[in-house]
Amino acid sequence: AQSVTQLGSHVSVSEGALVLLRCNYSSSVPPYLFWYVQYPNQGLQLLLKYTTGATLVKGINGFEAEFKKSETSFHLTKPSAHMSDAAEYFCALKRGSTLGRLYFGRGTQLTVWP
Amino acid sequence: EAQVTQNPRYLITVTGKKLTVTCSQNMNHEYMSWYRQDPGLGLRQIYYSMNVEVTDKGDVPEGYKVSRKEKRNFPLILESPSPNQTSLYFCASSFQGDYGYTFGSGTRLTVV
Numbered sequence: 001a002q003s004v005t006q007l008g009s010h011v012s013v014s015e016g017a018l019v020l021l022r023c024n025y026s027s028s029v030p031p032y033l034f035w036y037v038q039y040p041n042q043g044l045q046l047l048l049k050y051t052t053g054a055t056l057v058k059g060i061n062g063f064e065a066e067f068k069k070s071e072t073s074f075h076l077t078k079p080s081a082h083m084s085d086a087a088e089y090f091c092a093l094k095r096g097s098t099l100g101r102l103y104f105g106r107g108t109q110l111t112v113w114p
Numbered sequence: 115e116a117q118v119t120q121n122p123r124y125l126i127t128v129t130g131k132k133l134t135v136t137c138s139q140n141m142n143h144e145y146m147s148w149y150r151q152d153p154g155l156g157l158r159q160i161y162y163s164m165n166v167e168v169t170d171k172g173d174v175p176e177g178y179k180v181s182r183k184e185k186r187n188f189p190l191i192l193e194s195p196s197p198n199q200t201s202l203y204f205c206a207s208s209f210q211g212d213y214g215y216t217f218g219s220g221t222r223l224t225v226v
Contacts, residue, residue, distance in 0.1 A: 009154070034214060043118075043204060044157075046214040090156060101172065102147065102206075102215060106156035 003027065004093050006105035014113045019078040021108045023091030026072060032094040033074040035065055039087045050074060061085070086112045116141045120205050120218035127195055127225055135190045135221050137205035145208045146188040150174065150201040157204065163188055195225040
């Protein structure tokens with residue numbers, strides 16, 4: 001069963017517009033959730049993570065995400081898109097605090113138009 | 115600099131010729147893992163290791179082998195590569211607990 005679902009494989013926004021990348025998860029135990037960004041021909045870079053505590057998480061480059069247990073969601077937002085935000089974004093889940101499996105969504109390609 | 119180093123970055127090989135992709139981390143992380151990335155499928159876990167001499171299968175282990183003889187190294191071995199193993203491969207590592215994972219720069223493998 002899919003653990004992480006990213007809605008929309010491609011998202012396009014204009015520079016300066018709101019960025020919203022959607023991620024829903026399924027987990028029978030409290031999840032740890034991550035957003036990663038991948039620029040062309042590069043590895044994955046951690047944007048932000050939710051483990052416990054505050055449900056609104058701030059990351060690098062002005063991104064933030066909110067953990068909503070009732071909606072099983074962890075959507076990524078940025079108030080104002082920049083051309084340099086164009087990349088592929090991956091949502092990932094780890095079940096609880098134990099080591100082991102990290103489950104990735106299929107990714108969302110973000111295009112930013114001038 | 116804290117990092118995960120994979121080698122080689124690019125590799126073209128022929129069907130059936132054994133190959134090894136190396137992965138090394140300098141952060142004393144207990145956990146290491148291999149993923150493959152294919153268009154439209156995201157990242158899928160191949161194998162992971164909790165610590166030295168402790169490994170387990172991920173979602174797509176068929177056709178791959180791993181070993182963890184030292185804490186810093188986690189090589190990925192393809193005993194008899196096939197064209198369906200053409201992919202982009204990533205190694206990652208982490209401390210125990212809730213830390214984020216550090217990824218290598220990737221190895222693009224083509225099997226012809």
